[in-house]
Amino acid sequence: MFAIPLAWLQLIRERIRLIIAVAGIAFAVLLMMMQFGFRDALFEASVRFHETLNADIVLISxxxxxxxxxxxxxxxxxxxxxxxxxxxxxxxxxxxxxxxxxxxxxxxxxxxxxxxxxxxxxxxxxxxxxxxxxxxxxxxxxxxxxxxxxxxxxxxxxxxxxxxxxxxxxxxxxxxxxxxxxxxxxxxxxxxxxxxxxxxxxxxxxxxxxxxxxxxxxxxxxxxxxxxxxxxxxxxxVLVFTHAQFAEFERTYWENSTAIGFIFTLGALMGFIVGTVIVYQVLYTDVSDHLPEYATLKAMGYKDTYFYGVVMQESLILSCLGYIPGFLVAYAFYGVIQGATSLPVGMTFERALMVFTLTVFMCTLSGAIAMRRVQSADPADIF
Known part of the structure; x- marks a missing residue:
């Protein structure tokens, strides 16, 4: 019934492995934060000029x-x-x-x-x-x-x-x-x-x-x-735009007619994949190390769903532990980059929530893949 302590104790049993896992997830969070931040800064900076125009209608060639x-x-x-x-x-x-x-x-x-x-x-x-x-x-x-x-x-x-x-x-x-x-x-x-x-x-x-x-x-x-x-x-x-359409015209160019937006999105995807692989390796190794214990618990009557819950809770704990340092480092980097480039690179609630959601999904996806290893915990191997 109280499976969270078991998940936590399994993670902290190998402290070096836990630190490496948290560092890997933090790096993935940082990479996603930076890529999404650059992409959003591109779109925001591209329409700074347009948003400051005192006009209701705009003519261009x-x-x-x-x-x-x-x-x-x-x-x-x-x-x-x-x-x-x-x-x-x-x-x-x-x-x-x-x-x-x-x-x-x-x-x-x-x-x-x-x-x-x-x-x-x-x-x-x-x-x-x-x-x-x-x-x-x-x-x-x-x-x-x-x-x-x-x-x-x-x-x-x-x-x-x-x-x-x-x-x-x-x-x-x-x-x-x-x-x-x-x-x-x-x-x-x-x-x-x-x-x-x-x-x-x-x-x-x-x-x-x-x-x-x-x-x-x-x-x-x-x-x-x-x-x-x-x-x-x-x-x-001439083309006739409203003020809002003129800004959208510029944003669409940078989003669809250049490779910059695609590159930043691809970079964030790579961070997601790297994080998924790291978490999967950690969870797979952890499950493998505890197969005899899982087999014993199975012999005592515990169902596979119980072990699945333990692995998924480990995934959620790792996602939270890795997100916090990744968020803090990204927040500091945003300030440095904004000061050096004058681009509007700043943390937003929407981006922080999006990356946190991706981090949780990344870790739970890794946990779902690693749970296949739980099925190999056979009590017959113990007795």
Missing amino acids: PESTALIAMKQFPRRRLFQAGGFDGVEAISPLYLDFGLWQNPLDKTTRQLMVIGIDPYANAFTLPGADTWVNTLKLPDYVLFDGDSRLEFGPIPDLFASGEIVTTEVSGRRITVGGIFNMGASFGADGNLITSDLNFLRMFPRRSPGLVDVGLIRVKPGVDAEQLAARMQEVLDND
Whole structure:
């Protein structure tokens, strides 16, 4: 009736074996945590830019596949969209990648440059409504304070009152403010500047071709219905999305059109398989070592179901003992990785619960396989 003490006593009888088993399960938990964490960080970081846009409807070129591979469309399409009933405001947005020169060590690194109308209030980021006085100045930019450290300690320099000047793609610029958006797998850093400053940095870009068109609708207007109506009327050289659809468009690209999501999921699967093999070996060895005792208990009248319960309880105990250190190490690693890469790698309740469920399933699956060994405990071998 009280089988849990027996399962526990069998596990702690061989302490070295128990430690090795717990370490193996913890490693499998850590591997699954890291792979799922990287995958989720990829998807979350990929839509950081999209989520901060102050727009209800977005226009892009049908040739665009993701934020890192945007194609331009005629700006007149945006003006045409502005003529629809229910539209409150429109704003063009320009995107390109420039070479940022670290003002301290003079190394260069690519970042994403975003050109906006200073008066359009194109983002919902904190302080966005105060950017106009800075962005309207020639060759002034706003620097993303959550960019990777390789760009230099720009937020610290700016906070100290120092005038930060450097070059972007060979053009001299001045940092006039700091915002916080964050790096992604496609861009290690971000700059926001006015559309005029953007065109000065990239003189080959035509002002009549934009990367993204932002549209805000009037209160009470159904953005989804208006977007569908725009798509029917406008030429086929633009795609019309709602804000949520634009973010999903980006997420779908990284999830289905690249191998990154598949690789991280495969890595988590490998961790699951490794853990399953380790637990199976431990339980199989434990059952083999206690076959004479099991045979004696069978001769006393105990059924196979009793021994199955003991093995399954050993599996559950191992899953809990291995999960705790794996969770703690993964939690610490998340903090280190987030600080080093500026990616949103953090522990979530959903991921912790999912990995715990996988760990329990991994151990019970191993126990179910190892239980076949219990059937070979024959009392006739003892007497």
